[in-house]
Amino acid sequence: MPPLPSLSPLNLETALRAASARIGRLDARLLLEFVSGKTHAALITQAGEFLAPEQQARFLALVERRAAGEPLAYLTGEAGFYGLAFTVTPAVLIPRPETELLVESALAISDALPPSAEILDLGTGSGILAVTLAKCLPDARVTAVDASAGAIEVARRNSERHGVNVRFHQGHWYAPLDAARFDLIVSNPPYVAAGDPHLERGGLPFEPRSALTDGGDGLACLREIIAGAPRHLHPGGMLFLEHGYDQAEAVRALLLQEGFREVRSQRDLNAIERVSGACWK
Numbered sequence: 001m002p003p004l005p006s007l008s009p010l011n012l013e014t015a016l017r018a019a020s021a022r023i024g025r026l027d028a029r030l031l032l033e034f035v036s037g038k039t040h041a042a043l044i045t046q047a048g049e050f051l052a053p054e055q056q057a058r059f060l061a062l063v064e065r066r067a068a069g070e071p072l073a074y075l076t077g078e079a080g081f082y083g084l085a086f087t088v089t090p091a092v093l094i095p096r097p098e099t100e101l102l103v104e105s106a107l108a109i110s111d112a113l114p115p116s117a118e119i120l121d122l123g124t125g126s127g128i129l130a131v132t133l134a135k136c137l138p139d140a141r142v143t144a145v146d147a148s149a150g151a152i153e154v155a156r157r158n159s160e161r162h163g164v165n166v167r168f169h170q171g172h173w174y175a176p177l178d179a180a181r182f183d184l185i186v187s188n189p190p191y192v193a194a195g196d197p198h199l200e201r202g203g204l205p206f207e208p209r210s211a212l213t214d215g216g217d218g219l220a221c222l223r224e225i226i227a228g229a230p231r232h233l234h235p236g237g238m239l240f241l242e243h244g245y246d247q248a249e250a251v252r253a254l255l256l257q258e259g260f261r262e263v264r265s266q267r268d269l270n271a272i273e274r275v276s277g278a279c280w281k
């Protein structure tokens with residue numbers, strides 16, 4: 001499919017049709033809604049309305065970027081997670097639906113947490129876990145850590161956007177936390193092994209490499225987080241980790257080896273063991 005003509009003025013309908021042929025109807029529509037500021041319904045009822053020249057130029061440029069593989073979320077700067085809208089930039093991983101399982105696992109045990117539970121999100125990225133948990137558990141005190149200053153900036157914006165109070169620290173896993181202890185630790189760390197062909201597929205080449213892969217066997221960050229957890233959990237505290245489709249057994253073994261109990265894994269909507277959790281003593 002050749003690039004779209006940029007000279008003749010396009011109305012909403014012709015713009016949508018031309019873009020759909022290049023990037024598919026759904027993404028074309030979402031980009032057109034984004035650029036025109038119109039709802040899906042308005043695109044239909046006002047189909048004959050022309051785009052302003054700068055809107056048209058912007059739309060066509062975004063369609064080309066999408067056609068080149070850039071994820072939609074980076075083009076619009078928005079992604080949904082657990083029913084909430086989050087700001088995303090290329091400094092952070094785009095939220096994945098399977099990560100909602102981590103939220104569900106945490107919420108499922110939240111009755112057992114103390115009233116003002118101390119919650120820690122390691123490698124917060126866009127802040128989806130920290131912000132969603134803070135939103136769902138308004139009495140909890142949520143702390144979030146990320147090694148990337150760019151990520152912290154995005155996560156902070158998301159916490160402000162959702163009106164929740166999260167304490168942010170930049171640093172390597174537990175390093176910025178001194179001796180602080182928590183009732184619940186959650187993490188979706190980089191767990192894709194270096195050289196995994198998935199890293200070159202789909203939108204992944206556009207995402208921060210350091211959020212996807214540990215540069216090693218895929219278990220390096222999970223190992224480090226599990227090894228450090230006993231020094232940062234209260235007795236009876238819980239740890240929940242997202243991991244790769246083939247890592248559940250290894251993660252359970254690491255948790256058992258470290259002395260955790262009630263070690264178990266949960267399956268995501270694709271029936272893949274995706275989250276493992278355990279209780280500290």
Ligand code: GLN
Nearest residue numbers: 188189190191192211212
């Ligand atoms: N689930 C992500 C993917 O494969 C990886 C996320 C991560 O490493 N934490 O696209």
